[in-house]
Amino acid sequence: xxxxxxHSVVAPSANSKRIAGAIIIAYALISIVPLLWIFATSxxxxxxxxxxxxxxxxxxxxxxxxxxxTTRTRQTPEYINSLGPATGFCDETVRKRNMVIAGPxxxxxxxxxxxxxxxxxxxxxxxxxxxxxxxxxxxxxxLADDLLFFILxxxxxxPIAVAIPIYLMYRELGLSDTALGMIxxxxxxxxxxxxxxxxxxxxxxxxxxxxxxxIDGYTRLQAFWRTVLPQATTGIAAxxxxxxxFAWNEYAFAALLTSGTAQTAPPFIPTIIGxxxxxxxxxxxxxxxxxxxxxVFTILLRKQLLRGITFGAxxx
Amino acid sequence: MLNRTAENxxxxxxxxxxxxxxxISDKGLAWLFISPTILxxxxxxxxxxxxxxxxxxxxxRANRPNEVVKNLGFANYQRILGDQDIWIAMQTTAHFVFWxxxxxxxxGFTLAWLIDRKFRGHAFWTTLxxxxxxxxxxxxxxxxxxLYEPQIGLFSYVISFVSGIPPTNIQMLSNVSLAPWSxxxxxxxxxxxxxxxxxxxxxxxxxxxxxEAAEVDRASNWRQFWSxxxxxxxxxxxxxxxxxxxxxxxxxxxxxxxTGGGPGSTxxxxxxxxxxxxxxxxxxxxxxxxxxxxxxxxxxxxxxxVKALNKVKQR
Numbered sequence: 001x002x003x004x005x006x007h008s009v010v011a012p013s014a015n016s017k018r019i020a021g022a023i024i025i026a027y028a029l030i031s032i033v034p035l036l037w038i039f040a041t042s043x044x045x046x047x048x049x050x051x052x053x054x055x056x057x058x059x060x061x062x063x064x065x066x067x068x069x070t071t072r073t074r075q076t077p078e079y080i081n082s083l084g085p086a087t088g089f090c091d092e093t094v095r096k097r098n099m100v101i102a103g104p105x106x107x108x109x110x111x112x113x114x115x116x117x118x119x120x121x122x123x124x125x126x127x128x129x130x131x132x133x134x135x136x137x138x139x140x141x142x143l144a145d146d147l148l149f150f151i152l153x154x155x156x157x158x159p160i161a162v163a164i165p166i167y168l169m170y171r172e173l174g175l176s177d178t179a180l181g182m183i184x185x186x187x188x189x190x191x192x193x194x195x196x197x198x199x200x201x202x203x204x205x206x207x208x209x210x211x212x213x214x215i216d217g218y219t220r221l222q223a224f225w226r227t228v229l230p231q232a233t234t235g236i237a238a239x240x241x242x243x244x245x246f247a248w249n250e251y252a253f254a255a256l257l258t259s260g261t262a263q264t265a266p267p268f269i270p271t272i273i274g275x276x277x278x279x280x281x282x283x284x285x286x287x288x289x290x291x292x293x294x295x296v297f298t299i300l301l302r303k304q305l306l307r308g309i310t311f312g313a314x315x316x
Numbered sequence: 317m318l319n320r321t322a323e324n325x326x327x328x329x330x331x332x333x334x335x336x337x338x339x340i341s342d343k344g345l346a347w348l349f350i351s352p353t354i355l356x357x358x359x360x361x362x363x364x365x366x367x368x369x370x371x372x373x374x375x376x377r378a379n380r381p382n383e384v385v386k387n388l389g390f391a392n393y394q395r396i397l398g399d400q401d402i403w404i405a406m407q408t409t410a411h412f413v414f415w416x417x418x419x420x421x422x423x424g425f426t427l428a429w430l431i432d433r434k435f436r437g438h439a440f441w442t443t444l445x446x447x448x449x450x451x452x453x454x455x456x457x458x459x460x461x462x463l464y465e466p467q468i469g470l471f472s473y474v475i476s477f478v479s480g481i482p483p484t485n486i487q488m489l490s491n492v493s494l495a496p497w498s499x500x501x502x503x504x505x506x507x508x509x510x511x512x513x514x515x516x517x518x519x520x521x522x523x524x525x526x527x528e529a530a531e532v533d534r535a536s537n538w539r540q541f542w543s544x545x546x547x548x549x550x551x552x553x554x555x556x557x558x559x560x561x562x563x564x565x566x567x568x569x570x571x572x573x574x575t576g577g578g579p580g581s582t583x584x585x586x587x588x589x590x591x592x593x594x595x596x597x598x599x600x601x602x603x604x605x606x607x608x609x610x611x612x613x614x615x616x617x618x619x620x621x622v623k624a625l626n627k628v629k630q631r
Contacts, residue, residue: 012433021435027427028444031505035447037470038459050468052483128356131349139346151353154361156614158566160590161607164600165364165371168378188360191353220345251454251569252587256595270458270573280462287455298450302443306517309449309510313555314517 038291041284049280064281066090067274068107068289072099074275107286110268114290116179117264118247121186126240128187129194130232134224136195137202138210148199151192152311159252167257177262185253190243193311197242200312201235202228238304241297248294265290365611372605379598392605402606404581405589412500412585413564417557419504424511425553429545431512432519442516449509457570460502464488464574495575495583502570507563511556518552519545551628558621565614586610 012020041049043060046067072094080100086092094101132151136144166185167176175181205228213223229236255267269286272279298305306314372392374385396402427445431438448456463471467483476483488498522545530540568587571577577584577592584592590610594603 017433017435020430020433021438021441024427024430024435024438024441024445028441031445031448031509033470034456034460034463034505035451037463038456041462052467052473054468054470054473128353132353135346135349139342141346141350147350147354151357153615154357156562156618157361157365157611158568158587158590158607158614160568160587160594161368161611162361162364164378164594164604164607165367166360167595168371168600169364169367171378184356184360188356191356195353220342245450249452249454251452252572255454255572256591266452266454269455278462283459283462287459290455291451294450294452295447298447299443302446305446306513310514310555310559314514314552 035291038284038287041280042288044281044284046274046279046281049284061093062089063093064279064285066093067279067282068272068285069105070094070101071103071105073102074098075100105272106263106268107265107272110263110265111289113179113258113262114248114264114266117182117186117262118244120179120183121190121247122240122243124183124187125190125194125243126198126236128191129198129239130229130236132191132195133198133202134228137199138207148195151195154188155192160256163253163256166253170257177258177260179262182254182258182262182264185257186247186250189250190246193246193308194239194243196311197239197308198232198235200307200315201232201239205231234304238301238308241301242308245294245297368604368607371601372608374601376601377598378594378600388601392602393609395602396606396609401581402589405584405586408496408581408583409565409567409585411496412503412567413561415500416503416507416564417560419500420508420511420560421553421557423504424508424556425515425549427508427512428515428519431516446509446513448506451506452569453506454569454573456506457502458573460498461489461574464498489575490579492579492582495579499571499574499583502574503564503567506570507560511553511560514552514556514559515549518549521552522548551625554621554625554628558618558625561621562614562618565610565617 040056040058042064043062044055044058045061045063048055048058048061049064066089070090075098077098080095080098083095083100086095091101135141136148141147170176170178170181173181175184209227209231210220210223213227214220218226249266250264251266254264258264258267265286269283269290272283272286274282301308373388373390375388376385377383431442460471463469466472466485466487469488472483472486472488475481475486486494488494526544526548527540530544535543566587567585568591571583571585571588572591575583577588586606590603590606593599593606
């Protein structure tokens with residue numbers, strides 16, 4: 001059992017592997033608890049969510065999700081009895097608390113805003129980024145290093161510092177609280193990541209492919225389109241996911257520059273309140289729905305993660 | 317046959333001319349490809365930056381756009397450098413940057429070192445550990461407020477269960493001495509995986525034969541760690557510290573949602589002060605000057621650090 005297949009003298013012993021494994025697994029399990037707690041809380045009733053001691057075993061309920069998607073008003077029992085039969089599960093749950101559903105909440109429009117702004121800015125950033133990355137990778141651009149550093153340096157600025165003049169500029173241009181304004185801003189922030197990552201990916205594609213294509217009579221543009229782009233698909237997809245995650249998660253700009261129509265989910269979720277304080281099951285439900293896409297993307301991306309978080313500085 | 321002729325033609329013609337014949341010249345194409353990005357950054361990043369520089373010399377207030385704007389010269393800068401509150405905010409920021417980086421580097425490197433033992437199933441557990449860093453600091457940070465609630469919060473409950481302190485006394489967010497730690501804990505929970513991932517790349521970049529040679533020389537494990545593992549992983553550790561340092565210098569999301577700078581101003585980091593000055597007191601000119609100072613500080617520190625990093629790399 002303990003005689004594992006050690007290939008070299010430096011392979012860690014079976015015992016040290018076992019201890020390392022135990023510590024890592026313990027860390028992973030502890031660090032995942034807050035996320036499991038979010039998920040569990042989203043299926044609790046409001047009284048269960050604030051019980052002491054915190055409830056680990058509870059009767060699951062979708063009240064949190066009902067509260068997330070609706071606004072409710074308190075009514076007298078007589079009024080509620082005078083209404084017809086409940087039209088759905090949410091209706092029924094809400095009536096048990098002497099409330100009636102008054103209408104849809106703002107969560108869905110905010111979530112849709114997040115989708116539009118995240119996908120819109122990702123598309124623009126990856127489009128611009130691919131072109132620039134190809135330009136920097138294949139041509140002798142004067143001052144290339146300075147330009148690349150300039151592109152990256154825009155990432156060093158604290159978002160609040162950038163937000164002050166952007167706020168004024170958008171007010172002048174009528175872009176305040178619009179999806180277009182947010183898409184432009186996120187594109188500008190993401191394009192630096194896109195250029196740096198994609199330049200790394202395109203550098204890895206041998207120039208010989210294009211040169212061969214050009215000898216066959218393709219123009220440079222056709223060669224780019226038919227040989228480089230198909231080769232760079234993985235890199236472009238990974239870059240797109242990184243841009244998407246940034247735009248999806250972004251809070252500071254969204255909180256300062258949007259207030260209503262173009263507000264995204266991150267500044268909205270903390271404002272979900274019920275009667276007498278924060279409605280934690282509803283917040284947890286919103287958080288769960290908001291986080292699931294990122295979980296999926298993280299698993300898809302795990303091989304490219306290192307590259308993405310270091311702007312392509314570390315490749316494996 | 318046709319291809320051959322094309323090839324010959326291409327070879328015979330001087331290079332620049334040959335390219336031109338095929339359509340746009342390479343130089344033209346390069347600018348065509350790069351300029352949209354540069355233009356966008358000029359419009360959304362550089363133009364506003366210059367605007368901010370201009371505003372920093374004035375008494376402009378964004379909530380009174382019709383008031384006459386007065387030129388103040390360097391008065392705003394002088395006032396900021398003499399402002400006690402600003403210095404306290406900078407100290408608070410430095411305090412956060414120091415502790416988060418120290419904890420994240422120590423824990424992150426240890427985790428990477430353990431994962432590098434390559435135990436069975438390490439890939440799965442590594443991916444699981446990486447999850448927190450991909451999530452939105454704002455949305456997840458907001459939920460930590462619930463975990464920190466005295467009594468009903470899971471975090472307070474577990475701490476009181478372990479330590480025996482009554483759960484109502486664990487006021488993570490409203491106690492002056494605990495509030496900074498409430499933020500450091502969440503930041504460390506979230507970003508340790510980041511440092512870990514970069515350190516892991518560093519450890520994996522060390523070639524096996526160096527260890528084999530050390531083994532032949534009968535160097536102890538301890539000795540191998542200090543004279544091979546650590547020095548060779550150092551550039552990676554420094555890269556992680558650089559990225560985390562810049563990010564945490566700008567820290568806003570988590571602080572804004574967890575404590576909002578409070579209680580009092582115990583957790584008021586630079587970004588929070590900036591937000592209060594710019595978007596609550598509407599001292600636009602004054603806060604622009606502060607923003608410029610912050611930007612110069614990050615830029616300068618990052619530059620010094622990158623130089624040090626390159627020196628380590630060359631060794």
